Amino acid sequence: MEKVALLSVYSKEGIVEFARELVSRGWQLLASSGTTKAIAGAGLPVRDVAELVGGGPILGHRVVTLSREVHAGLLSRDIDIAELEALGIPHIDLACIDFYPLGMEMTRPGSTLESVTEQTDIGGPTLLRSAAKGRRLVIGDPADRAMVLQWLRDGTANDPAKLRWLAAKAEFIVARYALLSASYLGEGEFAGLIGRRVHSCLYGENPYQGNAALYSLDTNDPLALERFELVEGEKPSYNNWVDLHRVLAVGAHLAAAQQLNLTTVQPFVIGVKHGNPCGATASQSEVLAVDLMVQGSRQAIMGGTVLTNRPVNDRSAHHLVWVGRPAGERRLIDVIAAPTFTDGAREILRRKHGKCRMLGNPALEHLGGPGTIDTAPLARPVRGGFLSQDNYTFVLDLRHPELRWYGTPTDDDRNGLILAWAVGAFSNSNTVTVVSGKGPSYLIGNGVGQQDRVTAAKLAIQRVREAGHDSKGAVAYSDSFFPFPDGAQVLVDAGIRAVLTSSGSVNDAAVIKTFQDAGVVLGMFPDKLGRGFYGH
Known part of the structure; x- marks a missing residue:
């Protein structure tokens, strides 16, 4: 008995080539009207599915494949073959289906509820589900066509495991499409996440x-x-992926802030441990950037995750592993993410049992350009559901009209505060971050995850000293306002030269006076504009 394929696609790209190989293998083709025209136009034999159902599309093309004949051909079992033959209905062995572009219509400027409704596919998802239940060769993703053709060539297309996988993917595609529609129609009342492992x-x-x-x-x-x-x-x-996500957020916002304020993105290197930065710098010298990142906390960076926006070459890899370590003792890094790695760098960074994971992504070299900041909504599982919020899209603008300065920051202050903001705004709150004040800016102390502001300030200064740095002349960022002058006084006593924070405390006047009396340059933006809480 000849095999029968049903083809019904909105996008005709590649469908003729797919159909041609099926025909060459002896398959009969059924297709929806538009797909029939494309296939017939290429000189291939094809039957319009309308002939099977006894009529063409109706209701303004709203009803085409929604018929018992089509779905009987997809859902029938071996025990149903005689009944199919009596009804003159072919057993359909393969279904290649895609949908109207609902997502594109939703985001199209000028789209309306009516236009979105018209682009909501019903027949396509229904065909996919019937083909999935019938354990047919069901293709809902054009990228899978070549794979299925290869299965046909090597005689493995009827493998139950393969058919089950195709059915699962078809259900996934339908579920994602339906969720998209539900979210749009419900205006946010209905939401969910559907992912692919x-x-x-x-x-x-x-x-x-x-x-x-x-x-x-x-x-x-x-x-x-x-x-x-x-x-x-x-x-x-799992922890490696989480740390990569966290350090990528720091790097993306650092690049965006540099581009906005400095009109250029410098080479940077950032190291995190347990999600929080322990070393970070931006410098015109890539090797110096590696050295300064490590100096942030030579102890904490061991076993950490490192991100850079420049290719890792032999020299920078050598500095990352060996410089500043006792003779013969290498620095252990668990993850390094960079645009590319030279062969020599891979050799230098390699650890026993593959414990140093090197992850390449050329897009890192273009951070600061369009798409740098992730704007996708965020979801966080909680017991019985999940929380949702907009993403972290605030980017520090030192010229923002709502950013009020008490004193005039130097160029070194500005460079340091940009780095301190990027680090502190993506560390677990409450956070106070201290960055060197002169020359290439680098992180020297990060007081993270504290329940009160004054302790965060004390911890930041403590980490500065424990790492062998000097806080005198450094700059600091606080991810929210100082509720009392005590936290401000900690920074003053440590010799901090410039501070960036938010306003909104009933004690703002006292905090401002504390800094002004000590000659500390202070920048404050409204808490509602740029508070940097993160990691709750």
């Missing part, structure tokens, strides 16, 4: 937490974590 992890945050994986939402974001290619080392762990 792209990386499995040995375990989760802790060894007893299984079923850990990275899922993709299939965006076009070149900086999506799935687009970081593992070029060396074992596959990243």
Whole structure:
């Protein structure tokens, strides 16, 4: 018995080539009217599915494939073959379907509820679900056509595991499409996440937490974590992916702020441990940037995650691993993300058992340009549901009309405060961040995750001293206002030269006086504009 394929696609790209190989393998083709025209126009034999259902499209093309004949051909079992034959209905073995571009219409300028409704596909999703339930060769993603053709060539297309996978993907595609429609129609009342597993992890945050994986939402974001290619080392762990996400947020906002304020993005290197930066710098010298990042906290960076916007070459890799370490003792880095790595760098960075994961993404070299800041809505699981909010899209603008200065910052102050803001605004709150005040700016102390502001300030200065740095003449960022002058006084006593924070405390006047009396340059923007809370 000849095999029968049903083809019904909105986008005709590649469909003729797909149909041609099916025909060459002896398949009969059924197709919707538009797809029939494309295939017949290429000189291939095809039957319009309207002939099967006894009529053409009706209701202004709203009803085409929604018929019992088509779905009987997709849902029938072996025991139903005789009944199909009596009814003159072919057994459909393959369904290649795509949908009206609902998402494009939703975001099209000038679109309306009526236009979105007209672009909401009903027949396509219904065909996919019937084909999935019938365990047919069901293709809802054009990228899978070549794979299915290869299965046909090598005789494995009827493998139950393959058919089950295709059915699962078809249901996934339909579910994502339906959720998109529900979210639009409900104006935010209905929401959800539907992802595709792209990386499995040995375990989760802790060894007893299984079923850990990275899922993709299939965006076009070149900086999506799935687009970081593992070029060396074992596959990243759950914690590695979390740290990469955190350090990428720091790097993206640092680049965006540099581009906005300095009109150029400098080479930078950022190191994080447990999600919080412990070293960071921006310098015209890539090797110096590596050295200054490490100096932030030589102790904390061990086993950390490093991100840079410049290719890692042999020299920068050598400095990252060996410079500043006792003879014969290498610096252990768990993850390094960079645009590219030279072969020599990979050799230098390589650790036993692949413990140094090197992840390449050329898009890192273009941070600061369009798409640098992630604007996708954020969702966070909580017991019984999830919380949702807009993304962290605030970028520091030192010339913003609502940013009020008490004193005039120098160029060194501005450079340092940009780095301090990028680090502090993406560290666990409450945070006070201290950055060197002269020359290439680099992180020298990060007081993170404190329940009160004064302790965050004390911790930042403590970390400065423990790392062997001097806070005199440094600059600082506080991710929210000082509720009392005591935290401000800690920074004054440590010799901090310039501070960036927010306003909104009932004690703002006293805080301002504390800094002014000590000759500290102070910049304050309204808490509602640029508060930097993160990691709650």
